[in-house]
Amino acid sequence: MTKTDLVKTRNTSTCKMTLEQVLYELARYGQPYVMVSSSGWWSGVDMHVSAQGTTFKIRSDMGHKSPLDAALQCLEPVKQALQGMGHD
Numbered sequence: 001m002t003k004t005d006l007v008k009t010r011n012t013s014t015c016k017m018t019l020e021q022v023l024y025e026l027a028r029y030g031q032p033y034v035m036v037s038s039s040g041w042w043s044g045v046d047m048h049v050s051a052q053g054t055t056f057k058i059r060s061d062m063g064h065k066s067p068l069d070a071a072l073q074c075l076e077p078v079k080q081a082l083q084g085m086g087h088d
Contacts, residue, residue: 017068017072018068019034019067019068019071022068022071022072022075023071025075026045026071026074026075026078029045029047029078029082030045030046030047030048030056030078031045031046031047032044032045032071032074033045034067034070034071036067037062039062039063040062040063040064040065040070041063041064041065041066041067041069041070042059042060042061042062042063042064042070043059043060043064043067043070043071043073043074044057044058044059044060044074045057045058045074045078047078047081049082049085052085054085056078056081058074058077058078058081059074060073060074061073
């Protein structure tokens with residue numbers, strides 16, 4: 001997901017979520033985390049789908065201005081990965 005896609009995502013109902021809500025949603029699928037570096041915030045989620053024997057590591061871009069922006073960038077790819085495997 002590019003930063004342009006993130007702007008599109010933020011124009012949907014997802015942008016009404018708080019950081020806590022996004023992290024709880026990501027936690028439904030794996031182990032989320034949010035980190036900060038000198039260049040800004042970034043996020044990720046490590047997922048394991050035991051029925052498929054598949055592991056995913058989804059990461060945001062680095063350099064987000066807020067932890068919410070970083071976490072939101074991970075949310076849609078997580079859902080797309082699961083839909084691609086037949087999970088909703």
